[in-house]
Amino acid sequence: QVQLVESGGGLVQAGASLRLSCAASRSSFVSNTMGWFRQAPGKQREWVALITSGGSTNYADSVKGRFTISRDNAKNTVYLQMNSLKPEDTAVYYCNRNAEFWAWGQGTQVTVSS
Numbered sequence: 001q002v003q004l005v006e007s008g009g010g011l012v013q014a015g016a017s018l019r020l021s022c023a024a025s026r027s028s029f030v031s032n033t034m035g036w037f038r039q040a041p042g043k044q045r046e047w048v049a050l051i052t053s054g055g056s057t058n059y060a061d062s063v064k065g066r067f068t069i070s071r072d073n074a075k076n077t078v079y080l081q082m083n084s085l086k087p088e089d090t091a092v093y094y095c096n097r098n099a100e101f102w103a104w105g106q107g108t109q110v111t112v113s114s
Helices: 027-031
Strands: 005-006 010-013 018-024 036-041 044-053 058-059 067-072 077-082 091-097 110-111
Touching: 005 036, 005 091, 018 091, 027 058, 027 091, 027 110, 036 067, 044 067, 058 077, 077 091
Parallel strands: 010 110
Antiparallel strands: 005 018, 018 077, 036 044, 036 091, 044 058, 067 077, 091 110
16 A cells, blocks of 8 residues: 655745645555645545646646646655645645545645635
8 A cells, every 4th residue: 555645735825835745655656647636624625636657737727827746756756836826725735646546645734825
C-alpha cells in the first residue's frame, strides 16, 4: 500500500500563493496518473488537477490558469502551485492516484481569507 503525505498548506490572504507537496512512499507512484483533490467544509471531495506519468496535465475549470500541477518522479513527489488564491479555494487538499485510489493521506489545510 502506498502512503501519501501532503504538506505546504497554510493561512493566506486572497491573491497570495502557496505550493503544496505530496510525497508517496513507493516508487509505484511513477507509473500512475496523480491527482490533487480538495474538500471544503460541508462539501464533497472534488477533483482539482491531474498529471499523467508522461507529464500531461488537466485542471478543473475553477482553478484553470491559477494552479499548476507538476511531479518529480525521482522524489516520488507531486506538487500543486496555487496562485491568485481565492476564499473559495479554502479546503483540505489531498493527493492520490486519479483513479483506483490508494488510502487517503491526512491532507493539508489551505485557508484563504478575504
